[in-house]
Amino acid sequence: MNNGIYKILLNERIAKDVYKMILGGDTSAITAPGQFINIGLEGFYLRRPISICDYDDKTITVIYKVVGQGTDELSRLRPGHTLDILVGLGNGYDCSKSGNAPLLVGGGVGVPPLYNLCRTLIGHGKKPTVVLGFNTADEVFYEDEFKSLGAEVFVTTVDGSHGTKGFVTNVFDEIDYDYFYTCGPMPMFRAVNEKAKTGGQFSFEERMGCGFGACMGCSCKTKNGYKRICKDGPVLEREEIIW
């Protein structure tokens, strides 16, 4: 974990209520795809935990949805503004568990952390298939970005306004996969858990106090004992999750 001041290089709307932000600063604390950062915002006591979509030596890309006053304030900040951020939080996805044909399943703002994961897996010579689920066409983002990485991409929308009508699991039968990684809302997790035939990893969301394991605000019960979503997660193995 690092604490630093990061400069906003870009902050733009990319879908309904969804924004992409690029932050300039030290990224050395990031060790795995699926980790998150915790952003301090003036006027708000607690930080905002947001998953890392992608990063390089000098920049971090995050994609966030405006869901409350904090993220609304965040969406109004302009390039040049600086933010106090804790970087490199959480365990992240374990890429070593993947077979040659991993399936990446993202729902809504659960999509972003899969991007760096997809890039990393391709870098390891894997052939990922990506399923992105949204409610409606105006919520869809990053379809082309995943395609540009070289992944096969399926998009589903609940109302059928873009891609396959229905839920992410509706396309599972068309895909040959040997492991899966997922991030998204709980109802989607339950559906993925019912449908998926292989081992996999789920990245969870919870209201957090600190984001680095001190307060026990985001604890959950697993088959391997109590875990803190922020520190022992957010990624949990399929086998250890209690549904």
Next chain:
Amino acid sequence: MVNTKVTLSGLTLDNPVIPASGTFGFGYEFADIYDINILGSISCKGTTKDSRFGNPTPRIAECTNGMINSVGLQNPGVDKVMSEELKKLAQVYSKPVIANVSGFSIDEYAYTCGKIDKAPEVGLIEVNVSCPNVHNGGMSFGTSAESAAAVTRAVKAVTTKPVYIKLSPNVTDIASIAKACEEAGADGISLINTLLGMRIDLKTRKPVIKNKMGGFSGPAIFPVALRMVYQVYEAVSIPIIGMGGVSSARDVIEMMLAGAAAVQVGAANLVDPFVCKIIIDQLPEVMEQFGIENLTDIIGGSH
């Protein structure tokens, strides 16, 4: 050169800055980000007789200048705390620590305190008679002078180390409760615990916290904490550890002027994991700014 040393019942601390229970785990995870040996002491995660998962999530809600928590005393139980957690902490922290103990009956307080009293890492026992998070828990003990005194007597009977009673602010007359604890043999008083509070989500129209209510902490409660430390200082002659919204070196000095012999930093650790280090680093400079040579000289200096 200013002197930041303070003393709690014979225990000398290099400085008065102590991370508060529940905001610092068992300390060792903070050792990854700075040398925690600079801390005056550490008040460890609240410990109970048996292992507890605590309350359902969401356990956290944000407030203006503060937060509400309803963790519910999640901890692995006193045996594991002694055999695992305190050992891990001892590998990265060489000073005596403060054990923080909660219970759900007087027997349980006595059992857990009697056990943890024997841990070589523990220099002082802080007894939480006030945690408002647990339905059947501490609330009842901390809200009457008689029951707070009964816990104090039971714990004192089975311990050898200094016993500090950590009081609840959710009472009408905190000074009388502190006084009752002193008369029952308490070596010191810690205050304040969190204030009972709640938030409601406008979208769902339901409480944000799953357990509806929780403990309110953070800078917003500092004036309340300061006032209560001031009142208790006038009522008792035993040392006071002051806490509640402390976030800066100036807050530490203000709390000591009200009557605190040492100060705990709570919610601020969750927002800035480096805050205790920053406070300790800035303390000498702020002391000089206000003409303070020895920190002990200013305890209760506002009375």
